[in-house]
Amino acid sequence: MIQEYIAVELCEQLFGGIKEATFRRNKEYYLGELEKEHNVRFGKRGRHITYILDPKEQTEQQKADTEFFEILGCDIGGKNIELMKFILKSIIEQKIVPVQDEIALQANRLGLWGTDSRGTVKNYMAFLKDNGIIVEPMEIPIWIENPIINRDGKEIWIKRKCDPDTGEILPTFHKRIVKHYYFDCVKNEAGKVIRRERVSDTTARAIEMAFNNLWTEAEQRELLSLYALGYTAMEMKKERSKVQARIIREIGREFGMCDCIRKEEPIINPTIKRQLNDYFNQQDNGAWVQ
């Protein structure tokens, strides 16, 4: 859309409120700025000169980037757009392991980034969360009925927590509705991770089945009794994750893996995910046809 401004309006609306004098003094510079994205002509309004801005045709790359920003629905500032795309693509395509260290490593390997340090990926993911692009899984409150009967027939009473104001019984825990993925974490002698490999869907299902079998038993044998010992919710959480990690690791060994690890699959806002999917497909096809 062609738009016409006088100097004051340019300063206010396009240059973030600089003084008109500054604009006039560095006119060449500011016109240069305008000409990056517009064909600039001049006109008149009363006694004022006007600046007529006619947006330039964008290059294919610019169009693609604009489309990407529109899908995200926010401005990414001076962040590296290719790295941002790579993070989202990693999550959507499910080929590499989408933990921050690994994303940084792969992005560096592809030359999208000059370092394999995690910091930047962390910042970018925090940005994606802040902007509602990566979202938290839904949680369902669960109340366990007391008492629980252990394998040996003993009753176990889980301590209830109540809301101090309403007296309402708070949920025993919250179940997170989220998919998990599994990967093998291979380390060298020094304990440094040398590669992370995602397992196939089939293997993941097999691990999950094995896990479900072993978990119920381990819970009965190792964990429920801890409630009776007065472990707090926090401590139980810790114990559970330890036992869980151990079982996953053991199963992994059976499958010939070094160190099997289970993580929550990051969730991308479904609407955005659908659009990104189309976008990446289209981009990849375009590059391929060329």
Next chain:
DNA sequence: TTTAAGGGTCGTCAAAGGTG
């Protein structure tokens, strides 16, 4: 008595923007 990954903080650095 773990351990991998995620989160917080802060210093550094570079670039941009504005002004004298």
Next chain:
DNA sequence: CACCTTTGACGACCCTTAAA
């Protein structure tokens, strides 16, 4: 031109967390 000030990205370092 030269000098602020601001902004924001980056990454080192350290700490917390983990689930049905």
